[in-house]
Amino acid sequence: MASGFIGAGLATLARLIATIRRAIGRCTRSRCCFEAGAAILFFGALAQQPALQGDAFQAMQELAALGYRIPSAEQPLRVFPALTGGEFSGRHAGAWRPGSIYLREITQPGFSTSAYLRHELFHEASYRTCNGRLPEWAEEMAAMRFSGELAGREHEPQPNAADLENLISHIRQNSALDRSDRDLLGRLALHYEWPSAICNPPETLSRLLGAPFPAAGSGYLLASLVSGRILETGGDVATPLPPGSLLKIPYAAALSQANPQILADELAASDTDKLGARRAQFSPERYRLLLSPIKQQSLTLQPPVTEQDWRAYLGERGADGGFALEASLPELALTLRAALLSQPDYFQGLVRNGATPNSTLAGIDAADKQTFRKLKALAKTGTVSSSGGQPLVGHLMVAWPAEHPVYLAVFRQSGSSGAALAAKAAGLLRDWQRRFPSRYAAVRYMCYRQPIRPVGRHTANVRNWKPARRASVCAAIFTLPRLPAAAARNGE
Numbered sequence: 001m002a003s004g005f006i007g008a009g010l011a012t013l014a015r016l017i018a019t020i021r022r023a024i025g026r027c028t029r030s031r032c033c034f035e036a037g038a039a040i041l042f043f044g045a046l047a048q049q050p051a052l053q054g055d056a057f058q059a060m061q062e063l064a065a066l067g068y069r070i071p072s073a074e075q076p077l078r079v080f081p082a083l084t085g086g087e088f089s090g091r092h093a094g095a096w097r098p099g100s101i102y103l104r105e106i107t108q109p110g111f112s113t114s115a116y117l118r119h120e121l122f123h124e125a126s127y128r129t130c131n132g133r134l135p136e137w138a139e140e141m142a143a144m145r146f147s148g149e150l151a152g153r154e155h156e157p158q159p160n161a162a163d164l165e166n167l168i169s170h171i172r173q174n175s176a177l178d179r180s181d182r183d184l185l186g187r188l189a190l191h192y193e194w195p196s197a198i199c200n201p202p203e204t205l206s207r208l209l210g211a212p213f214p215a216a217g218s219g220y221l222l223a224s225l226v227s228g229r230i231l232e233t234g235g236d237v238a239t240p241l242p243p244g245s246l247l248k249i250p251y252a253a254a255l256s257q258a259n260p261q262i263l264a265d266e267l268a269a270s271d272t273d274k275l276g277a278r279r280a281q282f283s284p285e286r287y288r289l290l291l292s293p294i295k296q297q298s299l300t301l302q303p304p305v306t307e308q309d310w311r312a313y314l315g316e317r318g319a320d321g322g323f324a325l326e327a328s329l330p331e332l333a334l335t336l337r338a339a340l341l342s343q344p345d346y347f348q349g350l351v352r353n354g355a356t357p358n359s360t361l362a363g364i365d366a367a368d369k370q371t372f373r374k375l376k377a378l379a380k381t382g383t384v385s386s387s388g389g390q391p392l393v394g395h396l397m398v399a400w401p402a403e404h405p406v407y408l409a410v411f412r413q414s415g416s417s418g419a420a421l422a423a424k425a426a427g428l429l430r431d432w433q434r435r436f437p438s439r440y441a442a443v444r445y446m447c448y449r450q451p452i453r454p455v456g457r458h459t460a461n462v463r464n465w466k467p468a469r470r471a472s473v474c475a476a477i478f479t480l481p482r483l484p485a486a487a488a489r490n491g492e
Contacts, residue, residue, distance in 0.1 A: 039071040044081040046103065055114040059121050062146075067198050068125035077124055079103065079117070096120040098127055119147035130199035132390075137171055137209060138201030140182060141189045150186055158191040159184050167209065173242070174212035175321030176387040212392055213241060213384075218413040220425075221329040222432060224441060225337055225399060225408040230330065231436065240296045241412065242323035243332050244382030245270045246395050247315035252346050253339035254287035264349020267380060268359040276310050287313065290342070293334035297325035315382060323384070333410050336397055340378075340405060350378035351402040360419050368426035375429060376401040381418025396421040398429065406441035407432070 040056055042049075056079070060070045071077035082095065082104045095102040101120040103113055122143040126134055134142070144150055167181050177185070192202050219235035248267055252258070255278055266274045288300040304310045312318040327335065340347055354361035354369045360381040361369070372379060375398075382395035394416040399405040409429070411421045 039073060039076055041076055041078045043078065046079055046081050052114060052117065056117055056121065059118045059146075063121065063125045067129075069128040070125055071128075075099070075128075077101065077121075096123040098124070115147045115149045119143045119149060122146045126199070133199050135171075135201060135206075135211065136174075136177065136387075137167075137181075137185060138205070140177060141185045141201075141205075142194065144182075144186050145189050145194060150190060153186060154190060156187050156190065159187050164209070169322065171209050172212060173317075173322045174386040174392055175317065178321070212386065213239075213414060218411075218424075219329055220409065220411045220428065221333050222407065222409045222428075222436070223333050223337065225340065225405050226441065228334065228337055230333070231407075232432075233329070237329035240326035240328050240331075241393050242326050242384050243315060243395050244384040244393070244418065245272075245315040246332065246336065246380060246382035246397055246410075247313065247325070248272075248275055248382075249336055249347070249380055249397065250287055250290040250339040251275065251282070251314055253290055253343040254283045255281045255343075255346070256283060257281050258346060260345045260347075261349050263346055264352070265356060265358075267347070268350055268353040268356060268361075270360050270381065271358075272311060272314050272316065275314055276307075279304075279310060286342075290338050291325070291335055293338070294325060294327040294331045296327070299324040321387065329410055329412065332395075333408060336399075336410065337408055340399055340408070344405075347378055347399075348402050350380055351376055353379040353381075361422055364419060364422040365426075368422045371426040371429055372398070372422075375433060376403070377429070378402055378405060381421075383417045383419075391415065391417040391420075394418040394421050396425055398425060401438055406438055407436060 040053070040060070042053055042056075046052060064070050077099060079101045080103070082102045101117065101124065103116060103120075120143075123139065126139050126142070130139075163184060167184050169175075170177060170181055188205065192205055195202060217236040217239075219237045219239075220233065221230060221237050222232040223230045248270065252263055252267060252275070255263070258278065258281065263278075284300070284303045291297065291300055299312060302309075304313050306319065308317075308319040312324060318324050353359045354364060354372060356362065361372070361379055377398050377400040380397045382397075383391050384393040384395075385391050392414065394413050396411045396418050398409045398411075400407055409425070409432070411425050411428075413421055413424070
């Protein structure tokens with residue numbers, strides 16, 4: 001009988017251990033996790049707030065009724081208390097990333113934790129449903145409307161055109177939205193009807209606020225590196241756009257000294273940190289001169305001071321999240337031409353872009369690499385990305401042949417990285433190699449000389465000159481004898 005009691009006790013203990021293990025498996029190290037339907041998991045102190053959990057489940061039901069995909073047992077959503085209030089300010093008391101929400105427990109007076117939870121739940125539902133089709137500004141407005149946080153703001157006036165200038169600029173450059181932007185979006189949300197179809201912003205607001213680089217398309221330009229003459233263009237070359245890391249070319253040309261091979265490898269890898277570390281050799285005056293063909297820029301108005309200023313000089317976003325320089329393709333080509341001609345030794349190593357493992361073209365198609373290799377092309381990419389890392393505009397510079405470049409081509413494409421342009425560029429390069437042979441692009445010159453009269457002005461007459469090779473007269477040279485001092489004083 002004793003053995004029977006012992007056996008029953010062991011069975012009970014085994015069941016208890018199994019129950020504890022299942023509970024531990026559902027909880028974090030703090031062992032205070034609340035699970036409801038395995039769809040939303042609350043952690044920390046939030047697991048002790050049943051009212052907040054009820055609000056979350058109610059919001060999920062509302063989102064599902066609207067047609068949004070909501071968390072499930074297979075793909076749950078986790079809600080954590082924010083470990084610090086430092087990441088949040090003002091009305092921004094929640095944070096979201098796919099699959100996780102972080103809430104600050106103490107919010108601004110008049111704004112409940114529940115409203116912020118609903119706001120972040122909308123971001124999660126939009127992420128699961130819209131696949132990025134909803135612009136950031138529109139998703140933020142829709143989240144405000146869904147959360148209820150706009151209650152009590154109905155009296156606020158509709159923003160006017162002057163109010164919206166900075167917001168429109170931030171949207172155009174896909175900069176991160178700041179507190180002022182969100183405040184304006186909230187005011188707009190009060191005065192515009194929202195479409196019933198999910199993942200679609202109001203058309204009126206879309207026309208008013210625009211989109212990132214809305215006029216940008218694909219385009220390319222081929223120029224003579226020797227003369228600067230544009231030989232061929234295609235697509236959109238006129239719209240000013242930020243060139244991204246192509247600004248590293250004039251930056252490198254503004255360095256007073258550098259090991260050309262090491263510098264070229266840093267350029268090919270587009271290594272912002274290593275290039276930024278060369279600032280002691282950087283000349284702001286030379287950089288400003290190289291960028292002088294670009295009209296739409298405020299980048300060089302002040303010398304760089306902060307770390308973000310230096311990164312902006314290398315083609316990244318400034319401290320305000322935007323780009324202080326935008327260039328059309330002809331303007332960009334003139335800047336790149338000036339840089340390549342001013343420090344030619346610095347850039348010859350760019351012929352290895354694609355051959356070295358860390359270079360930006362290392363992953364392109366082998367046939368395209370062969371085209372670049374056959375031309376002995378110098379190549380540099382530039383990519384403008386959104387605040388979330390998605391490519392917005394890609395640029396690619398190609399100059400050839402490496403030992404004495406005579407041609408310069410610049411390509412760009414919206415919604416693409418710079419490296420992704422290699423295939424399109426390779427096709428055009430093969431055509432240009434046939435139509436514009438490098439051996440005909442180099443310039444040779446001779447000076448015709450005949451006896452100079454001792455006084456007065458003399459124009460060398462070369463019209464009767466019949467050289468053995470094709471040539472053209474490109475200049476008339478005037479020589480002036482040194483005048484006596486007395487004549488110079490008399491203004492002769």
